[in-house]
Amino acid sequence: MLSVNDFCGMVKYPIISVDNLVKHYGDFEAVKGISFEVFEGEIFGLLGPNGAGKTTTLEIIETLRPKTSGSVTVDGFNIERDADQIKQRIGVQLQAAGYYPNLNLTELIELFSGLYGIKVSAHEMLDKVALTDKAKSKYKELSGGQKQRFSIATTLINNPRIIFLDEPTTGLDPQARRNLWDLIRQIRDNGTTVVITTHYMDEAEELCDRIAFVDGGRIIGLDTPDHFIDELIASGFQRKKEVKGANLEDVFIAKTGKEWKDG
Numbered sequence: 001m002l003s004v005n006d007f008c009g010m011v012k013y014p015i016i017s018v019d020n021l022v023k024h025y026g027d028f029e030a031v032k033g034i035s036f037e038v039f040e041g042e043i044f045g046l047l048g049p050n051g052a053g054k055t056t057t058l059e060i061i062e063t064l065r066p067k068t069s070g071s072v073t074v075d076g077f078n079i080e081r082d083a084d085q086i087k088q089r090i091g092v093q094l095q096a097a098g099y100y101p102n103l104n105l106t107e108l109i110e111l112f113s114g115l116y117g118i119k120v121s122a123h124e125m126l127d128k129v130a131l132t133d134k135a136k137s138k139y140k141e142l143s144g145g146q147k148q149r150f151s152i153a154t155t156l157i158n159n160p161r162i163i164f165l166d167e168p169t170t171g172l173d174p175q176a177r178r179n180l181w182d183l184i185r186q187i188r189d190n191g192t193t194v195v196i197t198t199h200y201m202d203e204a205e206e207l208c209d210r211i212a213f214v215d216g217g218r219i220i221g222l223d224t225p226d227h228f229i230d231e232l233i234a235s236g237f238q239r240k241k242e243v244k245g246a247n248l249e250d251v252f253i254a255k256t257g258k259e260w261k262d263g
């Protein structure tokens with residue numbers, strides 16, 4: 001039966017629930033009892049400085065690292081009891097070091113799909129990330145932006161419900177970053193929930209539907225970027241200097257264009 005909320009389009013299914021999660025590395029408490037939910041179909045950002053505990057939290061949710069205490073469910077499955085079901089439903093961006101140097105992109109996609117025990121069209125996967133013209137290239141021959149796009153393609157092979165991207169735009173130039181944001185939005189719009197970590201404030205503001213600020217192993221705020229900013233302004237905050245309606249990056253993009261420059 002449909003609820004009133006269904007008619008308003010307001011029903012939000014918590015596809016990830018993290019409750020009082022704690023992680024110790026020896027005597028050091030890296031994650032100090034954090035709780036949050038990620039809703040189906042959103043881009044959710046964990047935003048914070050180096051060492052805040054973002055990657056640790058992500059790896060526990062991905063079932064790649066054991067927790068110390070607390071509970072985590074992913075699409076209704078428990079990270080300890082149902083790790084296999086969770087792995088089938090998620091896509092995780094792999095580290096570059098994991099790619100076989102002598103295989104081309106088509107062969108790598110075929111290899112990964114074989115590991116999942118499924119058959120996908122390598123051309124279709126590369127098309128999703130605008131890399132069909134690099135189908136015969138080796139990973140090491142790609143630019144930074146192309147490498148990131150390829151690694152995002154590998155997260156989509158098993159048609160996951162959720163993908164996890166750990167600092168996906170680090171080291172990219174402005175065009176490549178903006179193009180990657182477009183790609184991530186497109187993935188969200190096609191129905192996949194996206195969880196990203198970043199320490200770039202502009203990236204979180206531009207890309208994320210909701211963000212959790214993580215600092216020293218704790219969540220110190222969770223909201224939409226708009227609400228965070230409105231709340232700060234309502235509290236009387238004013239920038240010291242009037243900010244111009246554009247910045248140097250906008251000038252650069254306007255002068256150089258926004259097409260795939262790295263291809």
Ligand SMILES: Nc1ncnc2c1ncn2[C@@H]1O[C@H](COP(=O)(O)OP(=O)(O)OP(=O)(O)O)[C@@H](O)[C@H]1O
Pocket residue numbers: 025028030048049050051052053054055056057199
């Ligand atoms: N395997 C480990 N053994 C011991 N300490 C660790 C380990 N992994 C991470 N830490 C520590 O836990 C804390 C959180 O690390 P984590 O990588 O989760 O942070 P982060 O927010 O992802 O940072 P970054 O943005 O630098 O990736 C850091 O102080 C880090 O040194």
